[in-house]
Amino acid sequence: MSPADPAAQEILIAVADPDLAQEAAAVAAAGGYAALAEPEPDPAGAAWRRAAAILLDAGAAAGVADRGPGIRRERVFLVHADGAEPDLRAALAAGAEDALALPAEGAELVRRLGRPGAPAAGAGVALACIGAVGGAGASVLAAACALHCAESAPTALIDADELSGGADLLLGVEHLPGLRWPELRAGEGRMEAAPLLAALPGHDWSTGGPAVLTGPRSRDGADWAVAPAALAAVVDALLADGGAAVVDLPRTGAVVEVAAARADLVVVAVPPTVRGVAAAARQARRLRGLGADPAAVLCGPAPGGVAAADVEYATGLPVLARLPRIRGLAAEIEAVGLDRSLVRLVDAVEPVLAAVDRPAARRGGAR
The missing domain is CATH 3.40.50.2300 (Response regulator)
Structure with missing residues (x-):
């Protein structure tokens, strides 16, 4: 902070x-x-x-x-x-x-x-990303934000959607060993951030990358779910240690309530389409009902010419940024995970991280 x-x-x-x-x-x-x-x-x-x-x-x-x-x-x-x-x-x-x-x-x-401006102890950062509709780009947005945070603080990209396909595949670290959701045990005591981060698979990018908490990469078909209490324990541990928690959320469920209560900012990934904007308006109302003050990031093309101002008018969400359209991004993710596109994506989410530190910045964004 x-x-x-x-x-x-x-x-x-x-x-x-x-x-x-x-x-x-x-x-x-x-x-x-x-x-x-x-x-x-x-x-x-x-x-x-x-x-x-x-x-x-x-x-x-x-x-x-x-x-x-x-x-x-x-x-x-x-x-x-x-x-x-x-x-x-x-x-x-x-x-x-x-x-x-x-x-x-x-x-x-x-x-x-003490004097005004002195930071509180354990002043970590929690950021939650959620899609207005399926396939809106929330996972790519969350990955870019986590990579940005990892440049300056111990960071975990937390995949809280058990049906997402896996943040490890998105970042190309599915082959790395490490703790995954089914092995995580959130007991009565407080979880410590340092051993947690050390136990997770990590992404090595530039000066360092985030640890990744996601589901198992197994064929045994065993059922599992992200427990709200476990998500709360992980986020709280990172925050208490001054780290950053970036949570990739499903569009609904108890984990959304847990993350919304803890997040400094909830960002809705909004496709600039009529359907995307309609869904974003509903999502924004629900998040405000949970006590969040959400904002939007535009993801994907605007075939009908929907602009940031249109999204803000229809949803009441300030538009902070727009993810760039990157040719071959889907093929890149399919082959090796996010790789050559990382620099452009991380640069694009700079206004999102600025809004976490300076809430007034949410009133000005992409156009």
């Missing part, structure tokens, strides 16, 4: 009592931060991870604990009114590092918050 990200200038405040909430907002302002009210914060969500700090009352802290494991992070504080006894058990359960009374300890809290 870039220090210029507006989220790094915000304090997430989950305080029910209006007087105490006002005191918390005053502390945020005194430290140079904006206050972001979030009555029921999700410890697995992007807002929790990317805010500069979190201020909780006892009720919100209990709610965070009840939601189960999320991203453990620094600068989480329980706040309570002067003269009230702090609920230390709730503070501990929510991962708060201290409990402070307001307004009496407001100056101390301002000091503990």
Whole structure:
């Protein structure tokens, strides 16, 4: 996350009592931060991870604990009114590092918050790619984004669609040994990113490529599925370690809800056709219902002349980029996986990664 990200200038405040909430907002302002009210914060969500700090009352802290494991992070504080006894058990359960009374300890809290722009611990990046229709290009989009992320951070391309055919074939690494979905065991404890990445097959491109988590390359016909809990554990591990998780999603299912809750950005791959735009409008409504703020990338030809402005008008999705039309791309993937086309594809998704760091960038895109 870039220090210029507006989220790094915000304090997430989950305080029910209006007087105490006002005191918390005053502390945020005194430290140079904006206050972001979030009555029921999700410890697995992007807002929790990317805010500069979190201020909780006892009720919100209990709610965070009840939601189960999320991203453990620094600068989480329980706040309570002067003269009230702090609920230390709730503070501990929510991962708060201290409990402070307001307004009496407001100056101390301002000091503990630190300066605006300092990145939060474990500030990784989660990006989800989903197709408006089948064959829209979401998998190629996800692969290009993962390769871009891998230039600067430990990255995994996570194939969460068990019917996709396999991200390993797309990248030409199907012959490499490594952990695959059926062997992944997400237990009660937290998964660690470093051993996970080391166990996965990896793509070696330029200065480095992403690890790839996908399905088995086996003929035994054994049934398997991507468990939502396993996907959550993998993404959370990467985020907690400051890595990047790029998830290639099916168009529907429980894994979409898991990824949407954690993603900094959900990108819809939209063919610029009448049918593609109609499907993208439905997909956008569904993703917004899951709490996401999706954007679009155009993929493929526009035989009827559908432009980015048309897509934005019909779907409400900002169009961030357009994947280039590359002659022979399908034959290239069929023969060796993505290879000579990688440079053009990675360059094309630069605006998508810029929008992850700078949400305001989503308002300007491809035309």
